[in-house]
Amino acid sequence: MPFIVFLRAANVGGHQTFQPSAIAKQMAALDVVNIGAAGTFVIRKPISRAALRAEFLKRLPFEPEMMICTARDVLALANETTFLSEGSKKDIRPFVSVLAKRPGKLPKLPILQPVGASWEVQVVSVIGCFALSLHRRQGPRGIYPNEVVEKQFGLPATTRNWNTIEAIYDILNK
Numbered sequence: 001m002p003f004i005v006f007l008r009a010a011n012v013g014g015h016q017t018f019q020p021s022a023i024a025k026q027m028a029a030l031d032v033v034n035i036g037a038a039g040t041f042v043i044r045k046p047i048s049r050a051a052l053r054a055e056f057l058k059r060l061p062f063e064p065e066m067m068i069c070t071a072r073d074v075l076a077l078a079n080e081t082t083f084l085s086e087g088s089k090k091d092i093r094p095f096v097s098v099l100a101k102r103p104g105k106l107p108k109l110p111i112l113q114p115v116g117a118s119w120e121v122q123v124v125s126v127i128g129c130f131a132l133s134l135h136r137r138q139g140p141r142g143i144y145p146n147e148v149v150e151k152q153f154g155l156p157a158t159t160r161n162w163n164t165i166e167a168i169y170d171i172l173n174k
Contacts, residue, residue, distance in 0.1 A: 002071035007039025008158035078169040094162035097149040
């Protein structure tokens with residue numbers, strides 16, 4: 001079964017830097033595809049989660065938090081597009097936060113941060129270990145969806161633009 005690996009806090013602001021394309025080449029025997037610079041990988045050859053984690057750990061110069069999802073989970077997520085109609089507006093972008101595990105108890109949704117009409121992040125849905133959100137930058141600093149998701153759910157998470165989910169979907173369906 002293919003897996004998708006999402007690394008948390010890698011290649012951000014000079015912190016935990018590495019070359020994703022080099023890692024993918026080193027793991028070519030597992031038919032690894034790198035997506036972007038944030039640490040997102042599709043692993044198409046069969047391997048256990050434990051062995052996969054070990055493969056990454058021996059190649060990275062740091063010990064990252066890894067969210068490992070099955071292809072089945074990500075493909076199901078890719079079919080969940082109801083929240084994208086809002087994200088199609090010019091100033092609103094859809095994001096997916098991958099939580100370290102399924103949240104036990106869900107807070108009341110949607111979550112708006114800040115509360116009210118001037119929201120910048122709106123968490124609209126949770127599917128398994130995925131929190132779907134919309135982001136619109138209002139201020140000079142801006143609030144990033146990952147900040148809101150980690151605080152509200154009390155779990156580590158890593159956030160990707162919806163385009164990353166679409167890229168994973170395309171790779172899995174080749």
